Amino acid sequence: MASENLPALIVGDVHGDLERLFQALRPYPADEWHTVFVGDLVDYGMFGVGALRYARDRANTTVVIGNHEVAMLWALRDPARVGFWMSIGGQEHDLAELKRDAALQAWLRERPALVRLHDGTLVQHCGHDGYARWMAPNAGDAVDTVVARARDLLMHGGEAELWDVLSARNVFDQQPERLQRWLEATNSRRVVFGHTPHNGRTPAIYHGGKAINVDGVFSRSHAKYRRVSPIAASVVTLDALS
Numbered sequence: 001m002a003s004e005n006l007p008a009l010i011v012g013d014v015h016g017d018l019e020r021l022f023q024a025l026r027p028y029p030a031d032e033w034h035t036v037f038v039g040d041l042v043d044y045g046m047f048g049v050g051a052l053r054y055a056r057d058r059a060n061t062t063v064v065i066g067n068h069e070v071a072m073l074w075a076l077r078d079p080a081r082v083g084f085w086m087s088i089g090g091q092e093h094d095l096a097e098l099k100r101d102a103a104l105q106a107w108l109r110e111r112p113a114l115v116r117l118h119d120g121t122l123v124q125h126c127g128h129d130g131y132a133r134w135m136a137p138n139a140g141d142a143v144d145t146v147v148a149r150a151r152d153l154l155m156h157g158g159e160a161e162l163w164d165v166l167s168a169r170n171v172f173d174q175q176p177e178r179l180q181r182w183l184e185a186t187n188s189r190r191v192v193f194g195h196t197p198h199n200g201r202t203p204a205i206y207h208g209g210k211a212i213n214v215d216g217v218f219s220r221s222h223a224k225y226r227r228v229s230p231i232a233a234s235v236v237t238l239d240a241l242s
């Protein structure tokens, strides 16, 4: 069965907690779910590259690019960026591991910035409309044009511009008009994102379900990890959000 025909499972920012990822996905066999990661699999935790490899090799899985992947690729290309990347949780051994693995680098640079699922749900890393600057008017599907432009930047040294967009704070929780315009521009009915931790035990749902934050501070190495940050705050089936 093609992955788009499977029910979707959304996974928020993993941030290097591969052990907890195994635990979280145990109820969801890869052949029965379309697994969609919202990005930020790396940094904070010890197993960022391990999480990337796991997500890459899991069947029926889509990985959206996050700002931490961009920072890591930037550090890989430009040693002057390593210090900054480590200041946001980058793990030196992960960079060494990525440096040795050209195939993983190539795969990572091909990840999409946006994915629109068949039910009209848009999945992206950030809860904002900064991606709109990559939209090419009258050049086909708006989502496709954003994905093409962002991928071009990833492949050709455009990490600075990617970082500008992907590191900006979420706004959809506070700005329903911008959310609505973004949904219309991308022909989507709702948007799911991570990037900025919410404080709930389940995903944060805004504006009647049109915006959903799945960054529930999944990684136990995250600076904001609290005593009990439940898996259900970050890992959720799409049908549970309907």
Ligand SMILES: [Mn+2]
Pocket: 013, 040, 066, 068, 194, 195, 196, 215
């Ligand atoms: Mn994150």
